[in-house]
Amino acid sequence: MRAATAPPVRVGVFGLLGSGNLGNDGSLEAVLGYLRAEHPEAVVDALCGGPETVAARYRIPATRLHWYRGEYRTASRAGAIAGKGLGKLVDACRTAAWVRRHDVVIVPGMGVLEATLPLRPWGFPYALFLLCASGRLLRTRVALVGVGAAAIGSRPTRALVRWSARLAAHRSYRDTLSRDAIRAMGVDTAHDEVCPDLAFALPVPRVATVPGRVCVGVMAFHGGDDDRARAEEIHRRYLDGTTRFVRALARDGREVRLLTGDAVDAPVVAAILGAVDSPLVTAAETATLADLMKETAAADTVVATRYHNLVCALKTGTPTLALSYAAKSEALMDRMGLGAHCHPARAVDAGRLLAQFREVERTAAELRRTLAERNRTAARHLDRHFTALTAALFPTTGPAPDPDPDPSPSHALRETP
Structure with missing residues (x-):
């Protein structure tokens, strides 16, 4: 009543x-x-x-x-x-x-x-x-x-x-x-x-995986609230390291999709596309988190910076490597069983990142099983x-x-x- x-x-x-x-x-x-x-x-x-x-x-x-x-x-x-x-x-x-x-x-x-x-x-x-x-x-x-x-x-x-x-x-x-x-x-x-x-x-969208595709989530990263004095230096190092990594993937013949998570990330995408200048590297158009999940679900592997780029990749069960800019990213990766697969966004080393990426690919089947269990x-x-x-x-x-x-x-x- x-x-x-x-x-x-x-x-x-x-x-x-x-x-x-x-x-x-x-x-x-x-x-x-x-x-x-x-x-x-x-x-x-x-x-x-x-x-x-x-x-x-x-x-x-x-x-x-x-x-x-x-x-x-x-x-x-x-x-x-x-x-x-x-x-x-x-x-x-x-x-x-x-x-x-x-x-x-x-x-x-x-x-x-x-x-x-x-x-x-x-x-x-x-x-x-x-x-x-x-x-x-x-x-x-x-x-x-x-x-x-x-x-x-x-x-x-x-x-x-x-x-x-x-x-x-x-x-x-x-x-x-x-x-x-x-x-x-x-x-x-x-x-x-x-x-x-x-x-x-x-919900997780149902899309087919594109063999060999790598999603790279980028960010207009300038450090944290206490890094204002070094913001431009931090951003240059992040952009340079990420660009070198994407260029290495393109040279290996890999298809790369650049992802963002905020409108402010668009200049970073433009800078990487211009520097790498390869038809294998394209930018995804995403307006919602569902769009992001479709991209990460279709990828063989994801390397991402923004926290919710990582969430989308992990939610879709895609083997993931985090470019970590805060402890929250490392905590998320650890909670989902991928705590070993993190790389510092403040000091992106393209060579070391590429080695970590290859390790993620080598253990992809095991990582997919782990993510399926953690998602349940x-x-x-x-x-x-x-x-x-x-x-x-x-x-x-x-x-x-x-x-x-x-x-x-x-x-x-x-x-x-």
């Missing part, structure tokens, strides 16, 4: 969604899939970076995250600086008004509690703090679901991230490194859970995580929990701190 007469639950999704980062959008897609399957009565909308894209692609109403449209452009003139400053005040009111209209707000995946890439505290960290503070004040449950976190050097950024985590009603992380990082910032994580990245809940385990973990999420966020809509004493890894949703 209550289910038939109660108003539908109002759910908001929040983040830099629809802004060109395919990993962020893939996390949103996974959460929307969960909501549509388990809570079809829910009314969903978004406060996000690219509302036009989110509304068109996912068919939900969407509102722009920031009042000031130039939020992520460098402000050098007085008018732009004033606009950004005024925007911070306006956004506080806009965010609170948006949160007030919801019963639950979900931040789906993404590295919202880290600064492994250059980040200003008054950008997204401030926006996330406004969200979590508004949720606490207005008694709207804010859930950080399967998010990434890492140690942060900048004091202002670290303070905003710490308070955002403290004020959230629910937290879960995509790896134990993230939970440990938040605990080190002084947040009580005793009841926080660890689950596989949300993108592992997405990840799927079971995510099923249980979404069940726990329903119990935490939708206590009046979900079925009564069914206690299961099975102690196998598929039931080990919560890891011991």
Whole structure:
């Protein structure tokens, strides 16, 4: 009777969604899939970076995250600086008004509690703090679901991230490194859970493998938030090493598909195509994480930098070598049984990378078996995580929990701190 007469639950999704980062959008897609399957009565909308894209692609109403449209452009003139400053005040009111209209707000995946890439505290960290503070004040449950976190050097950024985590009603992380990082910032994580990245809940496309094809995922990599003084040097070394590696593959007669994960990666693709100048090297056109998975599923081998390029390759069961730029990449590879197959993005050595690549190819059959097993385990973990999420966020809509004493890894949703 209550289910038939109660108003539908109002759910908001929040983040830099629809802004060109395919990993962020893939996390949103996974959460929307969960909501549509388990809570079809829910009314969903978004406060996000690219509302036009989110509304068109996912068919939900969407509102722009920031009042000031130039939020992520460098402000050098007085008018732009004033606009950004005024925007911070306006956004506080806009965010609170948006949160007030919801019963639950979900931040789906993404590295919202880290600064492994250059980040200003008054950008997204401030926006996330406004969200979590508004949720606490207005008694709207804010859930950080399967998010990434890492140690942060900048004091202002670290303070905003710490308070955002403290004020959230629910937290879960995509790896134990993230939970440990938040605990080190002084947040009580005793009841926080660890689950596989949300993108592992997405379906795998069925495509035929192209014999000999190699996907190389590239990135506009300039180091992390603490590397601003050496950003161009780091980028030159990364681009030079990656270009040499791609050229070596083309000389061996291998077909190479260049992948990206964000719109900002396009200049790197153009630079490699121009430097190698081979018909064997082409750029894939990918607008979604599903497009990325089609590319990685069709490849014999993947070598990739961006975190969600790695997720797509591992999810499709393709032997993978990581150009690792952060501990999260190494943790992901280790979790999927490929921890030995990493190469530092900060110091790409084309010769050594080529040797590692050949080792991955030599053991490809074994790696495919390992990935098939790890993917089955990840799927079971995510099923249980979404069940726990329903119990935490939708206590009046979900079925009564069914206690299961099975102690196998598929039931080990919560890891011991």
